[in-house]
Amino acid sequence: MKTTKHPRDLSDDETKAMVDEFDDGADYVVTSGDALAELRAAVAAQREAESRIEAAALQAHREGASWGVIGSQLGMTRQGARQRFERLTA
Secondary structure (H helix, E strand, C coil), rough: CCCCCHHHCHHHHHHHHHHHHHHHCCCCHHHCCCCHHHHHHHHHHHHHHHHHHHHHHHHHHHCCCHHHHHHHHCCCCHHHHHHHHHHHCC
């Protein structure tokens, strides 16, 4: 199955069709598209989490939290937090 869609934009049916096509005559077998669907869901959740982290860090900074305090909440240094989020303040 040839597609020009990005893998994250494939439907479950399209993913299953792609898996089935790989299974035809291959030396390996992918038994279902469940693992691939889980990967897509995990990546979507990761993107959502990153977006929430950025929004929360920006809000905390706007409310007066220092980069050191923000970094400590994220398990990183003050400099790491500043480098990661300062671009959002512009």
